[in-house]
Amino acid sequence: MPPSSLNLLRALSLFLLLTPSISTTFFPAHNVTFFEDAFWSNPHLDSFSLTKHKDCTAPPPPSPPFGVGRAFYSKPVRFLDHSTNATASFSCRFSFTSSTDPRSCPSGDAVAFLIASTTDDFIPQDSYLAVEFDTNTSRVAIAVDNTTPASSADAGISLDDGREITSWIEYRHSDTMIRVWISHSNRIRPRHPILSSKIDLSNRFKEFMSVGFTAANVRGSSAYTVERWRFKTFLGIVPPTMAMDGLKTGECSVCSQWDTNIEFGSFRHRRMRKEILILVVVLTTFAALTVLFGAAVVACVCVVRRHGCKRAQNQRRAYRFHDGRTVPMMLSLSEIRSATNGFNHDRIIGEGGSAVVYVGKIPHCGTVAIKRFNHENLYDSSFSRVPFNTEFATTAGCLRHKNLVQMQGWCCELNELVLVYEYMANGSLDKILHGRAPCSRLLTWEKRRNIVLGVASALIYLHEECDSQIIHRDVKTCNILLDVELNPKLCDFGLAEVFRQSLRGKDGAMGYLAPEYAFSGIPTVKTDVYSFGVVVLEVASGRRPVDKGGCLLSEHVWGLWERGGLVDAADPKLVGRFSRGEMERMLVVGLTCAHPNGEMRPRMREAARMLRGEAPLPALPTKRPVVMIQSVVPQTAEEMVLSCDDTDTQWSTPRTHFSKNQYHPDFNA
Numbered sequence: 001m002p003p004s005s006l007n008l009l010r011a012l013s014l015f016l017l018l019t020p021s022i023s024t025t026f027f028p029a030h031n032v033t034f035f036e037d038a039f040w041s042n043p044h045l046d047s048f049s050l051t052k053h054k055d056c057t058a059p060p061p062p063s064p065p066f067g068v069g070r071a072f073y074s075k076p077v078r079f080l081d082h083s084t085n086a087t088a089s090f091s092c093r094f095s096f097t098s099s100t101d102p103r104s105c106p107s108g109d110a111v112a113f114l115i116a117s118t119t120d121d122f123i124p125q126d127s128y129l130a131v132e133f134d135t136n137t138s139r140v141a142i143a144v145d146n147t148t149p150a151s152s153a154d155a156g157i158s159l160d161d162g163r164e165i166t167s168w169i170e171y172r173h174s175d176t177m178i179r180v181w182i183s184h185s186n187r188i189r190p191r192h193p194i195l196s197s198k199i200d201l202s203n204r205f206k207e208f209m210s211v212g213f214t215a216a217n218v219r220g221s222s223a224y225t226v227e228r229w230r231f232k233t234f235l236g237i238v239p240p241t242m243a244m245d246g247l248k249t250g251e252c253s254v255c256s257q258w259d260t261n262i263e264f265g266s267f268r269h270r271r272m273r274k275e276i277l278i279l280v281v282v283l284t285t286f287a288a289l290t291v292l293f294g295a296a297v298v299a300c301v302c303v304v305r306r307h308g309c310k311r312a313q314n315q316r317r318a319y320r321f322h323d324g325r326t327v328p329m330m331l332s333l334s335e336i337r338s339a340t341n342g343f344n345h346d347r348i349i350g351e352g353g354s355a356v357v358y359v360g361k362i363p364h365c366g367t368v369a370i371k372r373f374n375h376e377n378l379y380d381s382s383f384s385r386v387p388f389n390t391e392f393a394t395t396a397g398c399l400r401h402k403n404l405v406q407m408q409g410w411c412c413e414l415n416e417l418v419l420v421y422e423y424m425a426n427g428s429l430d431k432i433l434h435g436r437a438p439c440s441r442l443l444t445w446e447k448r449r450n451i452v453l454g455v456a457s458a459l460i461y462l463h464e465e466c467d468s469q470i471i472h473r474d475v476k477t478c479n480i481l482l483d484v485e486l487n488p489k490l491c492d493f494g495l496a497e498v499f500r501q502s503l504r505g506k507d508g509a510m511g512y513l514a515p516e517y518a519f520s521g522i523p524t525v526k527t528d529v530y531s532f533g534v535v536v537l538e539v540a541s542g543r544r545p546v547d548k549g550g551c552l553l554s555e556h557v558w559g560l561w562e563r564g565g566l567v568d569a570a571d572p573k574l575v576g577r578f579s580r581g582e583m584e585r586m587l588v589v590g591l592t593c594a595h596p597n598g599e600m601r602p603r604m605r606e607a608a609r610m611l612r613g614e615a616p617l618p619a620l621p622t623k624r625p626v627v628m629i630q631s632v633v634p635q636t637a638e639e640m641v642l643s644c645d646d647t648d649t650q651w652s653t654p655r656t657h658f659s660k661n662q663y664h665p666d667f668n669a
Contacts (some may be wrong), residue, residue, distance in 0.1 A: 031074040032212075033119070038069035047227035050111060050215035053099075071226070072119045072212030077233060079115075080207045086235050087202040092169040094213075094229040095186050098135045098160045098222045110134045110223040110519055111215040113169060119210045127204055131169055131180055135160040135222060136220035140180055142197045143205055153195040155182055160222065176200040186228065313492075329409040330419070335362060336411050336418050340370055354387040359423060365408050369424070373417040388417045391492075394470060395419075403458035405481060405491035421491070425484045433542060445578035447486050448539045449611075452586065454488040455480055459532060463525045471523045475531035476512045477538055511545030511552060515627055516598050526598040529607065533593025536611075542571030542588045554594045557587060558624035585610070588617050595621040596627040 032048065034040075041049040050069035077089045094109055112132040132150075134142045138159045141152035159165060165188040171178045179193040213233055215224040286297070309479040324331040339360030342349050349369065350357040358370045373388045395407045426432065429451065433445055455475070472490070479492045514530035517523060534545050537553050545553045557569050570576075570583050589610050595601050602610070602618075610613035 031401045033072050033074045035070040035072070035119070036068045040070045041225050047225055050213055050224040050226065051217050051222065053221050053223050058115075067217040067221075068214065069224070070114075070119070070212060070214045072210050072232070076208035077211050077231075078207060078235070079205045079209050079233065080202070081233060081235055082207065084235075087205070088233040088235045089173045090171050090231065090233045092229075092231045093166065095164050095166045096133070096228045097162060097164050097225045097227075099225075100160060100222050109136060109216045109222075111213065111226075113167070113212075114214050115209050115211050116155070117206050117209055119212070124342045127206055127209070129178075129201065129204075131167075131178075131200075131597075133159055133165075133167070134183075140182065140195050142178060142180065142195060143197055143203075151195065151197045156194060157182065157184065164227075171199075171201065173202065183284055328407045329365075331362065331409045331411045331418075331420060332416075333413040333416055336360075336370060336372075336420075337418070339368070340372075343372065362409070362420065365420070367423040368408055369421045371419045371421065373419075388419070389421060399462075399466070399470075401458055401461045403454040403487075403489055405489045406459070424481035424489060424491075426482035426486060428478045429480040429482060429488065429539070432482065433477060433539065434544060442486060443573075445574055445582070449582065449586070451480070451482075451486070451488040452536050452539055453608065453611055455490055455532065455535065456604055458490040459489075459528055459604045460608060463528070469525070470526060472528050473523045473529075474512075475528055475535060477535055480535070486506075514598060515596055524598070525603065526601050529593050529601045529604060530595075530598070532604065532607070533590045533595075536586060536590035536593060537569075540571065540583060540590060541569045542573055543569075555592065555624065557591060561587075561591065561620065562623060585613065585617060588620060591620060592618050596625055 034048070037052050038050045041047050050071060051067045052069075078588050080339070081085070081088075092113060098111065110132045112130045114128060114130050116128040117126040127145060129479075130141075130143045132143070133155070134141065138155045138157070139152050140155050141150045143150035157165070162183055165420070166183055168189050169178070176198055178197050178199050179583040181190050181193045183190050188633040213226055213229075215222075267484060283297070286293075287295075298328045329351055337343065339362045340358040341360075343356075343358065347358040347360060348356055349359045353374075355371050358372065359367065360370050361367050392410060405424065406422050407419060408422055411418040411420075459472065459475070462472060475490070475493060475538065479490060481489050481491050512534050514527040514533040517527040517530075534553060537543075537557050538545060541553065541557065543553050543556065547553070547556075557566070560569050566587050567580055567583050568586055570578065583596075589607055592610070593601055593607055606615060609619055
């Protein structure tokens with residue numbers, strides 16, 4: 001075992017064996033509890049010392065001299081949420097110094113950041129995680145419990161020269177990795193960690209743990225001082241490419257009511273404080289010489305600072321992934337409330353089971369659609385996932401395609417979760433296709449063909465061109481939005497799934513569900529292809545996926561195909577103004593994509609080539625094929641008619657049109 005590991009075990013043994021001091025002090029100013037030798041090291045309560053210098057020149061006492069100090073955050077911190085089976089990720093940043101007594105004393109042993117299951121009556125069987133900084137050997141080590149050997153690495157810098165050292169410690173539960181960085185700079189974290197260790201804390205930590213520091217002087221004398229401690233937990237999803245340490249309070253990507261934020265002390269550089277003090281003295285003297293000129297200077301400074309703060313705020317909001325992709329702008333709750341006039345009911349343009357959508361205006365963004373997620377569903381354990389988590393993780397910084405609705409910003413503040421999207425003036429395709437909107441007459445055959453090809457392009461991007469394959473799971477006409485030129489954009493990723501082989505609950509809307517998906521609940525790219533096929537038939541025919549009598553659109557078109565009158569399915573609103581060959585091609589592609597047998601459906605790229613006439617059409621059977629699987633859909637026609645205008649259920653997505661024009665039910669084909 002390396003020397004650092006031995007020192008770590010020795011220091012932790014002292015911690016385990018010592019009982020808490022009777023003179024425990026509690027400081028409500030910062031909620032820090034001290035044990036043994038620990039104390040506040042300055043009157044401003046922004047740093048504390050864990051150990052004191054001892055006199056090495058005095059005769060040794062009968063028992064070995066040692067000093068131990070501990071400081072813990074007074075409140076236990078939640079690391080496990082049994083209701084959602086979630087384990088917290090965390091980030092920690094602090095600065096420390098190790099000063100040795102000048103009276104020929106050797107340096108002390110170590111200082112350690114510690115997460116322990118208890119702060120008193122500690123026994124070796126209890127849980128703990130320790131990151132030790134050995135000032136004798138200048139090594140850093142990680143240890144978990146008494147069953148996991150310590151891993152260590154050379155610090156690369158001296159830990160006992162009295163210089164201030166800043167450490168960053170980060171644990172991401174998504175990859176079960178703990179990483180440690182150290183630097184003499186408290187502003188810039190090094191690019192690479194000095195120590196990484198793969199540890200799964202979910203089966204080692206208890207629900208609540210105590211967080212703090214411990215230090216020991218066994219062979220020498222060092223005063224260990226900790227400054228500017230910051231500790232945060234994240235029980236929600238943290239994107240793997242987002243820096244946890246850069247997140248400020250309320251800026252998490254997915255909020256949890258149990259997220260913890262511990263912070264005291266300022267990270268301002270001492271030299272900067274001195275410069276600010278000199279500047280204040282100069283300005284005060286100058287103002288005394290001439291009040292008028294001083295007032296003018298102050299006014300100018302205020303204006304400059306105000307504009308500077310606005311620029312800094314805008315810069316602060318723009319996060320970037322490591323590969324250069326920009327995360328949408330983070331907005332404050334006050335900006336969202338201002339844009340929606342306090343979430344005024346008159347601003348609502350769509351609502352559903354998980355969210356309400358408002359129209360509003362935000363500076364630098366223009367008119368936007370503001371999607372506010374419902375409070376009561378955020379942490380309901382009956383939900384297999386939070387729609388906000390899924391939609392944010394799927395859309396933020398990753399989906400850049402002309403036929404996908406783009407996220408403009410987001411807000412995660414207090415108990416509000418909000419996503420901001422570009423506003424689509426013409427609303428959803430189903431409203432124009434089945435309603436009496438003024439622009440319905442503009443939905444010419446050329447526009448319809450362009451809409452179908454645009455949606456196909458978006459699905460090709462999701463299925464084949466993203467870093468991770470994405471299954472939309474809710475392709476339907478009310479999730480296809482149209483801009484001022486009737487160009488299509490696919491939206492609503494509240495049900496989207498980054499592909500993994502797992503059994504999930506059935507989502508989507510009846511009439512668009514592939515038979516095997518309704519039976520098994522397992523989404524695949526072919527279930528998206530089926531939904532796309534129904535959309536193609538709907539655009540070409542102008543009929544709903546399920547009519548008022550409960551007849552499926554695909555069955556209706558198959559019946560016309562069997563009778564040799566496929567083109568008779570064309571939308572009467574077109575009054576014959578279309579190419580007969582193109583209409584037949586679109587209907588055949590729609591039937592092929594909506595084939596009851598998933599193995600017979602083409603992939604989206606092949607379907608798009610057939611629509612453009614770049615690939616031959618398949619030979620359809622003379623009769624509608626039948627796949628024998630157990631039915632799990634509702635038995636009555638009334639239960640099957642579940643389009644965008646019906647009451648939402650747990651598998652349907654919000655009627656999010658991102659448009660002021662509301663949708664009105666109309667079952668007439």
